[in-house]
Amino acid sequence: MQIRFTKMQGAGNDFVVLDETQGRLGLSSAQYRYLANRHFGVGADQILTVRPAPAEGVDFEYVIHNADGGEVEQCGNGARCFARYVHDKGLTDKRVIRVHTLAGVIAPELHADGRVTVDMGAPQLDPAKVPFIAEGLQPQMQGNAQKWPLALDESAQPATVWVAPVSMGNPHAVQVVEDVDRAPVEAQGPLIEHHVRFPQRVNAGFMQIINRAEVKLRVYERGAGETLACGTGACAAVVAGIGWGLLDARVDVHTRGGLLTIEWAGGAQDRVRMTGPAEFVFEGQIDIPETL
């Protein structure tokens, strides 16, 4: 089966974008995995699919698969690339686009310089809704927000880490580290991702505070491993940092792949805004085995 694709990246978080506005490709989870494979396929952290609007009041449907083939609710860097794709490919002439995702409606806005700001919606901090199983644990209060002890495998240093469970439509566990470049992302990432207290698995964020308006961040992503940047991870980290009283309402997040700016007024109903780059890389055609 031969399909056309576009490769894009947002702060180094890379995507294969598929256009299903003229009909479904009907890919299996193994075929998404094949596309994402960096040796046999195109290579990507996520596969983004553009579909026609499923309802009144939105312009498109945005479907996201992780590199492991699983469908997920939200992807922030992908949302910026999605908006740039539908605009630059002539699928819409709107510069503010309303997009349906599994996590609700988001609204990317294209700027003249090529960057995109996305209204990512309000964060969810109720542990049960992340979902995070908090039963039997004693949280610590810091500022206006809680942090929860997460016991990791004994081989992990430290054996217990303190995290904020935050949902940006998808689940995140954010912890503060002293030096992000020396943080045990590879060792702790998989343990946090698969921790029994996160029944839908989780994206693990490691945030170093530089000052009240600047952080460094690495994220070990659910279903993709460490990526050069994670947009929803940046939103979740800033929400946690503001809740803990460590950050102001506008924060520059330095990732290994580029800069994301996150804004949040701090109220439960306040929506998070994310601004960052969205770039085309190349286009092509690939043969995908029918049976995988």
Ligand SMILES: N[C@@H](CCC[C@H](N)C(=O)O)C(=O)O
């Ligand atoms: N890279 C993304 C997040 C993609 C989904 C995530 N791995 C999950 O499983 O929730 C972003 O930029 O937000």
